[in-house]
Amino acid sequence: MLAVEQLKKRFGTRKAVDGVSFTVAPGEVLGFLGPNGAGKSTTMRIIAGRLEPDGGRVRVGGNDTVANRRAAQALTGYLPEGAPAYPAMTPFSFVEFCLAARGWHGAALRAARDLALDRVHVGDHRHDRIATLSKGYKRRTALAAAIAHDPPVLILDEPTDGLDPNQKDEVRSLIRAMSADKAIVISTHILEEVPAVCSRAIIIDRGQILADATPEEIAAKTGSGRLDDAFRSLTTGRDRRGREDAA
Incomplete structure (x- = not known):
């Protein structure tokens, strides 16, 4: 239902998205995770047809989001960052x-x-x-x-931001109820939300995918078996390697 293929986007000299590829099928809820500035919202804007990529392509229900923008957007529901x-x-x-x-x-x-x-x-x-x-x-x-x-595809950027705990539970229940026949991508900073609603997770940093697996499989990469530890290990380790390479 959703196919992202070698997506690239630059803002000036900065690579916001650098070769991102993934697919999401009906019945999947994909947690899209990363630190601030990792490329999450840019990727989601491109999927929703709000930005055009510099390279690669996105297809929604087989419709290219650039060549067949209106057909793709008809199949997409988009909650932007900040909920304007x-x-x-x-x-x-x-x-x-x-x-x-x-x-x-x-x-x-x-x-x-x-x-x-x-x-x-x-x-x-x-x-x-x-x-x-x-x-x-x-x-x-x-x-x-x-x-x-x-819509059969939902792109939700921080859907529970600003909600109290009861409201967050209501939205999570709604997402689970809708997930049976929809392909859903959720960006969130609340890591405990991911195993609660997501069947799969991607961790992205500096515009590149670092992990793509179930939340449990990603969490198992650390001795603690915790998703937050795996997230920190992948993203801070990348920062450390970048500093070492620069040195």
């Missing part, structure tokens, strides 16, 4: 607007809007201006917009 939404709108009107922009109308639009808002538990805040909402409810609103058209 129009502050003057309400969750109700924002999700409705996003569906209308995708060509939905009438009873189908209304049903999809209401289902998405119910699934993210916006509750009584659906008619409040987004500008007045807490960070957690703003993120719920953006998540509702990402899932409202029931």
